Amino acid sequence: MAAEIIVEVTKTFSGRTPIRAGFRYPVEASTVLILFGPSGSGKTTILRSVAGLEWPEEGTIQFVSRVWLDTRSRIKVSPQERHISYMAQDYALFPNYSVAGNIAYGLGELTLVERQKRVQEMVELFHLTGLEDAKPRELSGGQQQRVALARAVAPRPQLLLLDEPLSALDAPTRAQLRGELRGLLKQLALPSIIVTHDWAEALTLGDVMAVMHEGAILQVGAPQEVFSRPANADVARVVGVETVVQGTLIEAREGLATVRVGEISLTAVAVENVGSDVFVCIRAEDVTLEPAGAGLTSARNHLVGTVSAITSLGALARVTIECGFPLVAVITRSALTELGLTVGASVRASFKAGSAHLISRQ
Amino acid sequence: MNWIAIWVTFKLASLTAAALLVIGLPIAYWLAYSTWRWKFVVESIVALPLVLPPTVLGFYILVAIGPHSPIGRFYADLVGHPLPFTFEGLLLASILYSLPFAVQPFATAFEQVDRKLIEASWTLGLSKVRTFFKLILPLSTAGLITGAVLSFAHTLGEFGVVLMVGGNIEGVTRTVSIDIYDEVQALNYAGAAKTAAFLLVISYLVLLLVYAMNRKVWAVWPQK
Numbered sequence: 143m144a145a146e147i148i149v150e151v152t153k154t155f156s157g158r159t160p161i162r163a164g165f166r167y168p169v170e171a172s173t174v175l176i177l178f179g180p181s182g183s184g185k186t187t188i189l190r191s192v193a194g195l196e197w198p199e200e201g202t203i204q205f206v207s208r209v210w211l212d213t214r215s216r217i218k219v220s221p222q223e224r225h226i227s228y229m230a231q232d233y234a235l236f237p238n239y240s241v242a243g244n245i246a247y248g249l250g251e252l253t254l255v256e257r258q259k260r261v262q263e264m265v266e267l268f269h270l271t272g273l274e275d276a277k278p279r280e281l282s283g284g285q286q287q288r289v290a291l292a293r294a295v296a297p298r299p300q301l302l303l304l305d306e307p308l309s310a311l312d313a314p315t316r317a318q319l320r321g322e323l324r325g326l327l328k329q330l331a332l333p334s335i336i337v338t339h340d341w342a343e344a345l346t347l348g349d350v351m352a353v354m355h356e357g358a359i360l361q362v363g364a365p366q367e368v369f370s371r372p373a374n375a376d377v378a379r380v381v382g383v384e385t386v387v388q389g390t391l392i393e394a395r396e397g398l399a400t401v402r403v404g405e406i407s408l409t410a411v412a413v414e415n416v417g418s419d420v421f422v423c424i425r426a427e428d429v430t431l432e433p434a435g436a437g438l439t440s441a442r443n444h445l446v447g448t449v450s451a452i453t454s455l456g457a458l459a460r461v462t463i464e465c466g467f468p469l470v471a472v473i474t475r476s477a478l479t480e481l482g483l484t485v486g487a488s489v490r491a492s493f494k495a496g497s498a499h500l501i502s503r504q
Numbered sequence: 505m506n507w508i509a510i511w512v513t514f515k516l517a518s519l520t521a522a523a524l525l526v527i528g529l530p531i532a533y534w535l536a537y538s539t540w541r542w543k544f545v546v547e548s549i550v551a552l553p554l555v556l557p558p559t560v561l562g563f564y565i566l567v568a569i570g571p572h573s574p575i576g577r578f579y580a581d582l583v584g585h586p587l588p589f590t591f592e593g594l595l596l597a598s599i600l601y602s603l604p605f606a607v608q609p610f611a612t613a614f615e616q617v618d619r620k621l622i623e624a625s626w627t628l629g630l631s632k633v634r635t636f637f638k639l640i641l642p643l644s645t646a647g648l649i650t651g652a653v654l655s656f657a658h659t660l661g662e663f664g665v666v667l668m669v670g671g672n673i674e675g676v677t678r679t680v681s682i683d684i685y686d687e688v689q690a691l692n693y694a695g696a697a698k699t700a701a702f703l704l705v706i707s708y709l710v711l712l713l714v715y716a717m718n719r720k721v722w723a724v725w726p727q728k
Contacts, residue, residue, distance in 0.1 A: 195623050221626040228627040234620040238642050247638070248628030297629060 145169050147301075147333075151191055151201030151211075153184075161187055161198075161357035167350050169206065171331040176344045176365060179354030179380060185337045186231075186305055188354070192335060193228040193303050194221035205301060224301075227294035231306040233286050235278035241265075241289050242274040248297040264292040267326075284315045291323075295330055302327075302334040308343060320346050321415060321502055341369065341383050345421050345501045355380050366421060370468065375455065384460075384470035385424040388503065391416065398442075398495055406466040409442040410498035419503040426460065428497035429471035431481060434488045441492035445469065449487045452478070463491050505698050508675050509683040516591070516679060517659040520598040521652045524606035527599065528651060532610030533636065551604045558601065562668025565597045569669075594670035594677050601665045602655035609654065613647020614640055650714050657710040660703065 150164040161184040167175060177185040190196035192203060194210065197218065203211040210219040221228070227248075236244050245264050249257045265271055268288040278286055287307065294302060307323065308316045324347050327334055336347055344351055344365050351365040353372075360380070361373040369386035372378035389403040399412040401422055408422060432439075434446050447465025454460075459478045463469045469491055483489060535547060553561055569587040570576045580586045587593040617640050625635040641648070663681040670677030672686070680703055687696035 193623075193627055195627070221623070222629050222631055224627075225629070226627060228624070230620045230624065232620065234618065234624040236621060236624070236639060238639075247625070248630070250630065250634070293624075293628070303627075 145206045146204070147175070147192075147206075147335075148202065148204040149188065149192065151188070151198035151203065153187055153191070153196065153198040158182075159184075159357045163188055163354065163357060163359045165352050165359045165362050167352075167362060169333045171333065172328050172349075173333050174327055174347050174349045175333075175335045176348035176351040177335060177337045177354060178339065178341075178344050178351055178368075180339055183354040183380075184357040185354045189228075189303050189305055189335060189337050192301075193226055194219060194224050195228065225297075225299050226301045226303055227297065227299040228303045229290050229294045229305065229307060232310055233278075233290035235286060235290055235293070237278055240275050240277055241270055241281070244278065244289055244293045245296050247293060260296055264296050268292040283311050284319060287311060287319065291326070295332065299332070302330075302332050304334060304336045306337055306339070309338070309340070317342075317413075318415075323347060324502075341381060341423070342499070342501050345369070345386065345423070353377050353380055369423070375453075378460070382425060383423045383499075384426040384472075385422075385429075385468070387422050387467045389420050389422045391418045391420050391500070399500060401498070401500065404466050406445065408498055409495045410500050411496050413500050416500050416502040421501040421503055423499040423501060424469065424493055424497055426470045426472040429469060429491050429493045431461065431463075431471055431473055431477070431483070432490050432492065433481065434490045436490055439492055440494070442495040443493050443498065445491045447489065447491065449483055449485050449489055452483065452485060461489075463489060465491060505695070505702060506678075506680070506683045509678050509680050509699075510702070512591075512675065512677070513660055513679040513681075516594060516598055517656045519595055520602055520659045521606070521656040523595070523599050524602060524655045525648070525652050528603070528606035528610050528655075531603075532607045532614055532651075533640075535607065535611045536614035550607050553601050554604050558662065558664025559668055561601060562597060562665040565600060565665070566669050569593055569596065588669060589671040589673065589677065591670075591676050594666060597665050597669040598659045598662060601662060602658045605654040605658045606651040609647045609651035610644070613644035613650075616647075617643045646717055649717060653710055653714050657707050660707060660710075 146166055146168050148166040152160065152162050154160040163184060177188060179185045187196055191198050198211065198213070200213045201211065202209065209217050210224055211217060236247060239247060242261050242265070245261045246257055249260055252260060265274060268291060270285070270288060270292065273281065273285065278289065281289065308319055311319060320343055327347065338344055348365040350362065351368050352362045353360045353368060355376050360377045361368055366386050368377065369381050369383050372381060378384060387403050389401040389408065392400045392402050394412040397412050399410045401408045401410055401420060403422060410422065430441070445465040447463040447469070449461055450464040450468065451462040452459055455472070457475055458472050459475055461471045461473060461483060463471065471491060481489065531550065535543065535550070566588055567573060568575055569579065571580060571586050576587055621639060622635060625639050630638060661681055663685070666677065666679050666682055672678050672682050680699055684696045684699050687699065
């Protein structure tokens, strides 16, 4: 039997859209699955069901060769027996235990010596040296997040579940920890499922991404693929970023970065510590279209290309322009008519440097 | 002052509080975490001594432990003498009488432990029992002390139940409140006043301790 996670569950809540979600994907040592969706889409419920903290009325959950839930044959494996770790959105650190006490909490089965050694390892790995005796309330948000993560991975679980691991942090800390978390997950070689509604997190952390909307899984695939080729209009709306392309950071000067995407050079606002391999992400509503050969604008990026697809979205239209890479723009129907755009037409697409977001691929 | 009565009273109150600390915990745990739909039935039974006249409660306990009931006969066969009008009988009655004063603060404290912490403990592999002792209990100390102190204080002042079940035996079942009653009956107001003042001061000090310790928990009724 292939090493797989299989989730197929139904759960109803009074007054809410019922959750009927299913997905399966192969697990390797360090596969990170992103459960992506807006709040209320049911992603936390799925995560909690995998943890054994929520019991779907119907369905099966399987991890590798173990059945954790099968409502038909009445199999219900308790969270204790699943050997997983679950990190809640607000970390749920034990207020009555110190940093070291929190990390050691799940290590009851080790001998005292082993336990101390493991705690020491975790303290070093998560840069918590000197804070061993501090209580959670004395720590900063970033430190609390690291303690929660250290506590979760200390017992060496077979699956790590993180619910919005970075959402409780302020924006600069979040950006910094996003990169660190990616490195850590790869270093620990621990399969993980991460719930998030932040597309930058999904792209940075994920190997596989499942998009959830109103209780259902709409698409499963590699994050870049899901972003740039959404399976349908619902996925496109949920992910919100239509253009994601791989590029190479050539230089960063005076706050502006030059990124090479194939043959094309783009200007983006520089971000610290992204490395040279980047994803360039552009939201469709940030792209403006004008006739080819139009005059100067304040936008730093002008790309001439041909229209390869037009999809109607009611009052709006989604236009894909082939300009070295597929670039998606959302414009009004009236603009579409005025510009006389049809498939095959030549057009100039513009977007500001600030609209080209760079995400590290390391 | 009747020091013998004071000694009996403090012995009774301490043992009652200690026993309730043991008996009350599982009941409170169940009340705090059970999702059974008929839970309110049990809740009402536990709260009954709050509203029942002590004489009514005392009467039923007396009948239940008397020589005509199976429990009473079993006890008498086992120990050699019947349970009513002994210190043990009085202790049993006190435990039942003070049950809500212990269980309700315990349950309130358990309910106030963040559910997410308990779930974190489970996913870290700790069984429900170990989670209780390693996490829930240490986070509920204020509630535990409140419950123990309230049941102690409540037992100090009980009268009706003592009279019904314990009688009025010097050095065995004569508590301070009975002693005050006896003094008044004997028109010894000076003696009664001294003992009453003593009881008032002790009770006030005990409550002072409870409320100084936790300002948020209203001691007797669980906050919903």
